Amino acid sequence: MASAPLISPSILSADFARLGEEVRAIDEAGADWIHVDVMDGHFVPNLTIGPGVIRAIRSWSDKPFDVHLMISPVDASLAAYAEAGADMITAHPEAGPHFHRTVQAIRALGKKAGAALNPSTPETVLDYVLDALDLVLVMSVNPGFGGQSFIDSQLRKIEALRKTVDARGLTTLIEVDGGVNPDTARACVNAGAHALVAGSAAFKGGPERYRANIAALRGQ
Numbered sequence: 001m002a003s004a005p006l007i008s009p010s011i012l013s014a015d016f017a018r019l020g021e022e023v024r025a026i027d028e029a030g031a032d033w034i035h036v037d038v039m040d041g042h043f044v045p046n047l048t049i050g051p052g053v054i055r056a057i058r059s060w061s062d063k064p065f066d067v068h069l070m071i072s073p074v075d076a077s078l079a080a081y082a083e084a085g086a087d088m089i090t091a092h093p094e095a096g097p098h099f100h101r102t103v104q105a106i107r108a109l110g111k112k113a114g115a116a117l118n119p120s121t122p123e124t125v126l127d128y129v130l131d132a133l134d135l136v137l138v139m140s141v142n143p144g145f146g147g148q149s150f151i152d153s154q155l156r157k158i159e160a161l162r163k164t165v166d167a168r169g170l171t172t173l174i175e176v177d178g179g180v181n182p183d184t185a186r187a188c189v190n191a192g193a194h195a196l197v198a199g200s201a202a203f204k205g206g207p208e209r210y211r212a213n214i215a216a217l218r219g220q
Contacts, residue, residue: 004218005193005195005217006175006195007030007032007195007214007217007218008032008034008197008198009034009199009203009210010036010199010202011034012048013199013200013202013203014026015203019056021060022207023060023061024060025207027060027062027063029207029213030214030215031063031202032063032064032195033064033065033087034061034063034065035197036054036066037068038069038081039070040070040071040072043070043072044143045144050080051077051080051081051083054081055085058084064087065085065086065087065088066088066175067081067090068090068114068116068177068197070092070143071095072092073096074096074102075096078091078102078105079109082109082110086111088111088112088134089106089111089112089113089114090116090135090137091116092115093115093117093125094118100132103115103129103132104132112135113133113134114134114136114137114175115129116137116143117139117157118139118143119139119142119154123138123157123164130165130170131172134171135172135173135175135195136172136173136175137176139154139178140154140176140180150180150181150184155187155191156191158174158176158188158192159191161174162174163192173195174194175195175196176195176196177197180196180201180217181201181217182216185198185201185217185219186219196217198213201213201217202214
């Protein structure tokens with residue numbers, strides 16, 4: 001039986017009017033990481049937050065900040081997010097001309113490095129950089145908006161990645177983001193995912209529901 005996944009609630013679904021309190025509440029409810037979606041209105045069709053907001057909420061939780069940069073070009077912004085308090089920085093291979101250099105830059109900043117794969121991006125694009133990654137984020141929706149439905153074909157990608165990671169003896173974690181709820185969470189874990197990003201499924205019902213929401217995502 002697969003072990004319980006790490007849960008990284010996406011603050012994109014939190015109440016932005018009280019964001020610090022929301023981060024503390026989801027932390028106390030049992031979140032493993034805090035997922036921060038950064039969108040630039042260019043690489044993806046939405047605009048969210050920047051390093052200033054991350055800096056402002058950093059003191060509200062001691063949990064690792066799992067920062068997903070949906071921005072292009074990405075390299076020039078890495079230092080700002082590292083300094084703001086990111087622990088893990090995940091970028092898209094399409095967001096710059098030399099993705100291996102992006103990964104090196106993240107690690108040089110003392111942060112864990114992740115690669116995000118859009119639904120149409122094959123896992124094989126990471127073949128020559130996988131051993132330098134701490135995390136692969138499989139997007140099970142097209143990035144840019146919350147509340148989308150899970151794309152089932154991504155389960156095959158999770159399975160392929162997990163097979164490669166295990167065969168090569170790597171410690172790279174596989175995370176899934178998009179349409180994750182208690183039902184799709186189970187399918188992701190069975191396919192080989194280690195960590196799950198959840199937005200509305202984590203934050204629905206208000207703070208008094210957060211602990212139960214997270215437990216449901218873990219299959220408890």
